[in-house]
Amino acid sequence: MINLGKKFAQKLKGGEIFLLQGELGSGKTIFTKGLAQGLGIKKVITSPTFVLFKVYKAKTPGIKQLIHADCYRLKKGQEILVAGLDEYLGRDDTVVVVEWGEKLIEYLQNDFIPLYFKVEADKRIITVK
């Protein structure tokens, strides 16, 4: 899962917004860890559930920061936008990853890429549409 995230990172251009959707334990955070590694981020990526989102400096020519957000605690996705996430959306030098991102869909003006995570026995399945 980490390697998948890393590979994903190679394809990024900047400005992407990923909405990760899937149950607890389906691999959303691990995937994000891999993505961060692929962007040259050395810092340990920990769960942003309590703090709502964290900003990491990326070390690639085009992408300067990774925002790791989490709507798990929120009733309405809009709340995380008001909490400051909106500042980072649509910036060419920034990639945004939102866990429990389905809560954000109706409030987002920007284009986004949904990723669906599923647990099946001991496998994790990611679907990109």
Add this chain to the structure above:
Amino acid sequence: MIMIIKNKLLILGIETSCDETAAAVIEIRNSRFAVRSDVVLSQVNIHRKFGGVVPEVAARQHLENILPVVDRALSQAKVKIEKVDRIAVTRGPGLITSLMVGVETAKALSYIHGIPLVGINHLEGHILVNQLAVSSWRLAVSNFPALCLIVSGGHTELVLVKKIGKYQKIGQTLDDAAGECFDKVAKILGLGYPGGPIISTKAKNGNASKFNLPRPMLDRPDFDFSFSGLKTSVLYYIQKNGRPRGKRINDFCASVQQAIIDVLIDKTIRAAQQYKVKTVMMGGGVAANFELRKQLGERLAEDLPNTKYQIPNTKYCSDNAVMIAVAGYYSQAKKDGWQNIKVDPNWEIGEYESTRA
């Protein structure tokens, strides 16, 4: 570390790094601390009302609450703002917009009233709140080096306290914090919010050895933690067997709680042995957990009988401004330092001289 030679010092602490809006006034007289007021506006009651989710975002609540909370802290302490000698405010780590509310308010107060201001690391607050019990600075010196386990919903770290102001992070969670694990497991089990206290209460009537749950990372020699594996173990079990009912839910809660506690205690004891510390401390919301407090004390008495055990009163474990004010006492504050105080949401403890603005 600068000691202010003054008869009486009044410090106003402000904390808005995540959910709570908090302000407190402490007094230091003859090296002893006295808590004059401790005001915390918690979002827990809002969470409960809306079934475990935050209806209004953290930052907006801070904006509405900060001035009334500061006012209440001053009036409960029977202190006028003009008499405050120092203001201490959390400037990181945390959520940027939440932090900004506290910091900008503190800067304004500092500027308007000419009160020296110091920016505090939230985790340092959790560590130094333990000084409340110790209070004399002579004793403080003999307590170090110390090891502090900071464990909450947002943080799980082991910090070596070489002396007040000199910190080194020696271990942390690689994914979920321990408090977060409690909350998410509670959700999987269909229990309410906040998960930690509910699991802890049910665990009192449960048998911790009834369910076999993993103790992640125990076999690794380092001092890092990982709790997401425990979360997924619980998830798999429930998916396969359904939620435990009746007495079994108590046993399950006891087993989960013990799995978390075993990992926390084992790593803490090993770290204490390796770094030959004089004191073991705790801080953070999970440090209020009755079993954790009891069992860590017991293990210490057994394995490290010459090591002191220092834990805060349960009311100072979760986020509060008293701890920020206490940390503010040990910091150097300049009168016009308010201009240089910047929010730092990623501020790591020990990253640079934490008690210097």
